[in-house]
Amino acid sequence: MKNGKLGFIGIGNMASAIIGGILSSGTFPVGDIYMYNPHAEKMQRFTESGCVACTSAEEVTELCDTVFLCVKPQIFPEVLRVIAPTVAKKNADDVVIVSIAAGVTFKNLQDALGADRRYVRAMPNTPLLLGEGATALCRTSNVPEEDFARVRSAFSCCGVTQEIDEAQMNAVIAVSGSSPAYLYLLAKLTCDYAAQQGIDPKTALTLFCQTMKGSADMLLNSGKDPQALMDMVTSKGGTTFALLNVLKEQGFNEAMISSFEACTHRAEELSM
Numbered sequence: 001m002k003n004g005k006l007g008f009i010g011i012g013n014m015a016s017a018i019i020g021g022i023l024s025s026g027t028f029p030v031g032d033i034y035m036y037n038p039h040a041e042k043m044q045r046f047t048e049s050g051c052v053a054c055t056s057a058e059e060v061t062e063l064c065d066t067v068f069l070c071v072k073p074q075i076f077p078e079v080l081r082v083i084a085p086t087v088a089k090k091n092a093d094d095v096v097i098v099s100i101a102a103g104v105t106f107k108n109l110q111d112a113l114g115a116d117r118r119y120v121r122a123m124p125n126t127p128l129l130l131g132e133g134a135t136a137l138c139r140t141s142n143v144p145e146e147d148f149a150r151v152r153s154a155f156s157c158c159g160v161t162q163e164i165d166e167a168q169m170n171a172v173i174a175v176s177g178s179s180p181a182y183l184y185l186l187a188k189l190t191c192d193y194a195a196q197q198g199i200d201p202k203t204a205l206t207l208f209c210q211t212m213k214g215s216a217d218m219l220l221n222s223g224k225d226p227q228a229l230m231d232m233v234t235s236k237g238g239t240t241f242a243l244l245n246v247l248k249e250q251g252f253n254e255a256m257i258s259s260f261e262a263c264t265h266r267a268e269e270l271s272m
């Protein structure tokens with residue numbers, strides 16, 4: 001029997017972001033959110049809000065019908081071993097296992113917990129913390145629309161969601177999971193340069209961040225593709241041309257593409 005309870009195993013950065021989003025949106029009753037983390041203090045702020053702390057991963061799995069596995073990929077074998085007997089005791093229709101781990105595949109989950117179980121993989125990102133996240137999701141073919149909608153709505157509390165195929169799940173990490181890091185790198189380099197030139201760091205950060213937001217809006221809403229938008233910025237013989245020329249000469253495009261490939265490759269290595 002389904003009871004509508006959501007369980008979280010591993011309350012680190014990402015689980016905290018997802019639970020925070022759920023609590024702020026009020027989409028699920030706070031008393032339906034269960035969790036377990038080895039260091040209990042990480043659950044405190046959520047239990048103070050009315051979420052339920054469990055004493056083990058097995059307990060979360062026993063009590064909840066949607067179980068989010070939010071530990072590092074390296075910890076997955078241990079967590080899967082611990083919860084497998086509890087998953088096995090449930091009816092296949094009564095539990096959906098959601099993994100947010102980079103690289104951990106449906107095959108890995110099925111091998112550990114059973115091929116007849118229902119699985120969702122999600123790739124969220126840290127802006128979920130502010131309700132501005134992006135999450136790519138995929139499901140095994142036996143996950144009915146109702147169960148998937150429930151999982152999706154947990155992530156939708158914290159930003160946009162998109163469903164993709166499992167085959168694209170490792171590549172999407174470079175698109176939205178890891179990509180905040182290279183945007184922050186760009187912000188750091190730009191603001192460090194501004195500081196060297198005597199521009200107040202706060203002023204530079206405000207200008208750069210608004211430029212990222214405005215550029216994102218242009219990409220989404222202007223009807224123009226990235227190349228057309230680059231062309232709009234680039235006056236013939238002007239400053240942007242000089243900037244882009246150095247990036248081209250110094251192999252920026254090739255470096256970015258190699259970094260995306262490394263990201264996808266690492267996810268493949270993290271598969272169990």
Ligand SMILES: NC(=O)c1ccc[n+]([C@@H]2O[C@H](COP(=O)([O-])OP(=O)(O)OC[C@H]3O[C@@H](n4cnc5c(N)ncnc54)[C@H](OP(=O)(O)O)[C@@H]3O)[C@@H](O)[C@H]2O)c1
Nearest residue numbers: 010011012013014039070071072073100101102124125126
């Ligand atoms: N961070 C991101 O930007 C991001 C984005 C997309 C996906 N992900 C994926 O999200 C997952 C979690 O990443 P994260 O950044 O949230 O990591 P994190 O902050 O290190 O959180 C992992 C949590 O797992 C807990 N944990 C460790 N061993 C456990 C066990 N045996 N049983 C239950 N919980 C255990 C840790 O608890 P203690 O600290 O108390 O040991 C920690 O709170 C990873 O698989 C990662 O691939 C991360």
